[in-house]
Amino acid sequence: MPNVLVLPGDGIGKEITPEAVKVLEAVLKGRSTSLNFQYGLIGGAAIDEAGKALPDETLAAAQAADAILLGSVGGPKWDTLPAPQRPELGGLLAIRKALSLYANIRPVKMLPMLVESSTLRAEVVENVDLVVLRELTGGLYFGEKGRGTNPKSAFDTLIYTEEEIQRIVEMGFQMAAKRRGKLCSVDKANVLESSRFWREITVEIAKRYPEVELTHMYVDNAAMQLVRWPAQFDVIVTENMFGDILTDLASMLMGSIGMISSASLNGNKGLYEPAHGSAPDIAGKNLANPLATILSGALMLRYSFGLEEEAQRIERAVERVLQAGYRTPDLAKSGEKVLGTREMGNAVVEALK
Ligand SMILES: NC(=O)C1=CN([C@@H]2O[C@H](COP(=O)(O)OP(=O)(O)OC[C@H]3O[C@@H](n4cnc5c(N)ncnc54)[C@H](O)[C@@H]3O)[C@@H](O)[C@H]2O)C=CC1
Numbered sequence: 001m002p003n004v005l006v007l008p009g010d011g012i013g014k015e016i017t018p019e020a021v022k023v024l025e026a027v028l029k030g031r032s033t034s035l036n037f038q039y040g041l042i043g044g045a046a047i048d049e050a051g052k053a054l055p056d057e058t059l060a061a062a063q064a065a066d067a068i069l070l071g072s073v074g075g076p077k078w079d080t081l082p083a084p085q086r087p088e089l090g091g092l093l094a095i096r097k098a099l100s101l102y103a104n105i106r107p108v109k110m111l112p113m114l115v116e117s118s119t120l121r122a123e124v125v126e127n128v129d130l131v132v133l134r135e136l137t138g139g140l141y142f143g144e145k146g147r148g149t150n151p152k153s154a155f156d157t158l159i160y161t162e163e164e165i166q167r168i169v170e171m172g173f174q175m176a177a178k179r180r181g182k183l184c185s186v187d188k189a190n191v192l193e194s195s196r197f198w199r200e201i202t203v204e205i206a207k208r209y210p211e212v213e214l215t216h217m218y219v220d221n222a223a224m225q226l227v228r229w230p231a232q233f234d235v236i237v238t239e240n241m242f243g244d245i246l247t248d249l250a251s252m253l254m255g256s257i258g259m260i261s262s263a264s265l266n267g268n269k270g271l272y273e274p275a276h277g278s279a280p281d282i283a284g285k286n287l288a289n290p291l292a293t294i295l296s297g298a299l300m301l302r303y304s305f306g307l308e309e310e311a312q313r314i315e316r317a318v319e320r321v322l323q324a325g326y327r328t329p330d331l332a333k334s335g336e337k338v339l340g341t342r343e344m345g346n347a348v349v350e351a352l353k
């Protein structure tokens, strides 16, 4: 039986992961594959209980697991710790790096029944179906960083090796070839040397994928185009921080950041996590939208276990619940039926039947 390590983390992470586990258990009930869920500590919760954001025990369990489901980390309680010890750097970035999870897939697909939930006009968001492929273990978040004196200063470094760029861009071409055949490489090559290097490598790889139409776009323009005409995009491949920022932006095309699921992959080793954070402002109140995490569970079935039919059953169940007018508060408009986190998880389980 495959082992899934569940790392709820902090804030709403503790509320949304049980809903995803519930849905995974329900979709696999009576099937030949079932999953064995184990639990571990990460982030602030791990600092409090084990003295470290990524305890050795958690890392060992993650290495041994067949897949990992992660909630979110961080919160005001740990914001004053030295950066390397904080839940974000010492926990989340550390586990991504330790497992070499270099490819972060973030699907942005407009569900017709959510068109009215978006802050953008219907004609802008309908037909949006894109994927952001974010490089996850290099770039600005992992380069050398530090402080200087005289004058007082601080720096972060954006560095990529050839191999790091090649493997993510190659994946972008493969993904685009299986979708609508369009790859947009987002960079800042008019300013950054690392982006010029990224572009050179991308152009070279493109020669092996004549069926894929490659375009390049500066990241500032990409942010604008994502709200101007998002349906123009198929697959976007980009640097770590650019992808982080663009996917929060793109989440509002779907109505809420609570809708963006993600898979962080290295081959078929995968960690599945919503794109959002620990949302301290709503944590502990049964208000969080669990659908991004539930949909991340569907990605786990697809990418780690090859259970495409079960993955689609979860996705269809989510659509049915939304079609029936059920919404968590982040998505709700007047006249819709507002559910809490747990009730939304239950509704998805019911809709699987
Ligand atoms: N993957 C992770 O674990 C991430 C962790 N963080 C951490 O989370 C903490 C809060 O960061 P923020 O910048 O506020 O980002 P955030 O994504 O946690 O929250 C931003 C806004 O979106 C709302 N929101 C987020 N997820 C939601 C959901 N599922 N349902 C309904 N509303 C939701 C929040 O209530 C808040 O108003 C920080 O400590 C930050 O470092 C931030 C981003 C990702």
Ligand SMILES: CC(C)CC(=O)C(=O)O
Pocket (backbone or CB within 6 Å): 088, 089, 092, 244, 275, 276
């Ligand atoms: C700690 C952050 C880098 C996490 C984040 O914002 C993300 O992965 O989207």
Ligand SMILES: [Mg+2]
Pocket (backbone or CB within 6 Å): 244, 245, 248, 275, 276
């Ligand atoms: Mg982010």
